[in-house]
Amino acid sequence: VKMKSALVWLSVLFVGAYAAPNDLPSGRVVGGSNAVSGQFTYQASVQYCIQGTCSHACGGAIIGSLWVLSAAHCITQAPALGSYQILAGVLDLNGENPERQVIRVSYVLIHPDYEGGNAVPHDLAIFRLATPLTLNALVQAISLPDQDEVFEGNAVLSGWGSISNTNVPIMPTTLQFVEVPIIDTETCKTAFDAILGGAPNPLDLEANICTGPLTGGVSICQGDSGGPLADFQGQILIGIATWTGNPCGRAGSPSVYNNVSYYTRWIRGSITG
Numbered sequence: 001v002k003m004k005s006a007l008v009w010l011s012v013l014f015v016g017a018y019a020a021p022n023d024l025p026s027g028r029v030v031g032g033s034n035a036v037s038g039q040f041t042y043q044a045s046v047q048y049c050i051q052g053t054c055s056h057a058c059g060g061a062i063i064g065s066l067w068v069l070s071a072a073h074c075i076t077q078a079p080a081l082g083s084y085q086i087l088a089g090v091l092d093l094n095g096e097n098p099e100r101q102v103i104r105v106s107y108v109l110i111h112p113d114y115e116g117g118n119a120v121p122h123d124l125a126i127f128r129l130a131t132p133l134t135l136n137a138l139v140q141a142i143s144l145p146d147q148d149e150v151f152e153g154n155a156v157l158s159g160w161g162s163i164s165n166t167n168v169p170i171m172p173t174t175l176q177f178v179e180v181p182i183i184d185t186e187t188c189k190t191a192f193d194a195i196l197g198g199a200p201n202p203l204d205l206e207a208n209i210c211t212g213p214l215t216g217g218v219s220i221c222q223g224d225s226g227g228p229l230a231d232f233q234g235q236i237l238i239g240i241a242t243w244t245g246n247p248c249g250r251a252g253s254p255s256v257y258n259n260v261s262y263y264t265r266w267i268r269g270s271i272t273g
Contacts, residue, residue, distance in 0.1 A: 029159050030249035031218030032176035035091055040158045040234065042142035043175060044068050045087040046127065046226055047102075048078055054085055056093055056171075059159040059227020061237050062141050065132035067271045070226030071242055071258070072114045072125040084108070086129060089138040093160060093173045099138040106130040109270050111263070121204035123242040124258045125226075126270050142230060142237045144268065145261040151238050154179050155211060155231060157255070159241065161224030165249035169222050178218055179232070180211040180255070188254045195245055195253060202243075209239045209259040216251030219244050229257050 035043075044060035046068065058074035068086050075084075089099035106128045113122040133139055145151070158177040162169035188210035189203050203210075211229065212218075220227070220241045229239035239257025260267070 029157055029161055029176040029178050029218075029224060030163055030165050030221050032157070032163065032178035035158060035175040035177045037091055038138055040175060040177065040228075041138055041140035042228060042230070042234070042237070043088075043158050044070075045090075045093060045160060046070050046074055047085045047087055048074075048082050049085055050079070050082040056087075056160055056223060057084075058223070058225045059161070059241065060086065060127065061228035061230075061240065062088060062133065062139065063126075063144060063237065063267070064141050064271055065135055066129050067141075068127040068129070069228075069237070069240055069260075069267065070125050070127060071240060072110045072123045073116075073118065073242075074226050075108050075110060075125055076114075076116050077118075084127065086127060086133075088133055089136070091175045097138075099136055101133055101139060103133060104130040111266065119202045119243040119256075121202070121207040122258070124240060124263060126267065142228065143235055144264050145236050145238065147261060147264040149236075149261040149264075151182055151209070151231065151261075153232070154181055155229050155238050156180070156234060157211065157220060157224075157227070157229050157241070159220065159224035159227035161227070161241075162221040162248060164221070165217065165247055167247050171223060180218060180229075181213060182238075183210050183212045183214070183254055185210060188256070191252055191254055192245070203256065207259055207262050208242070209257050210254040211239075211257070212254055214252055214254065216253075217249050219249045219253065220255040220257075221248035 084105040245253030
């Protein structure tokens, strides 16, 4: 089993070209439910625009009126001739509710240790908006954790990623969510060692955080990249979705996120100047 075929990034831009065959899952939220209005006010859609047409590429977490945290591969693996916008305040990607806000991205800060490509550590990017979001009942920033804060128990994943547990993505327009258990990184590493069959394991025990369940049926998927994993109360950002096994929801395969508390100091320094 080659690692490239076993592990996949989750940007919806690359479902056709890069969805890997049968080894590590990728995520709709697979196994999720429809969110309700006001449930995930910090959720954003990172949209790739080309020739006047914009569409959902990745998820994002609103961390300030001018800032959205997402995955670096959403930028580096896309054609450079496009641009980006942020959609916030909606449950349905096609909805036209009054709280809907669409704002152009001014620039992006990619973590300096991100080396590019799929299933690597430090897959983190900060999007700076051209104009501030209007914070309201459906658009709010989520708090960052303390540097190196440790989380246990259950967390909540949300996103517009594929809901299919096969290699053929099914993309919802309504935001999905699911409660997932945080699993320790040693257990996560062991699970991917088994899937990879001796190939190098890209999991970083400090920079990544993982969720189950390892019984399968629930995971992140294509289109969930960059999306938020929050504490059960939806008050603190725990993770930013980055990669998983293929196909999504595969038994024995965790979902992998950037461990936000590992990066809190860098994030705060980047958005406060």
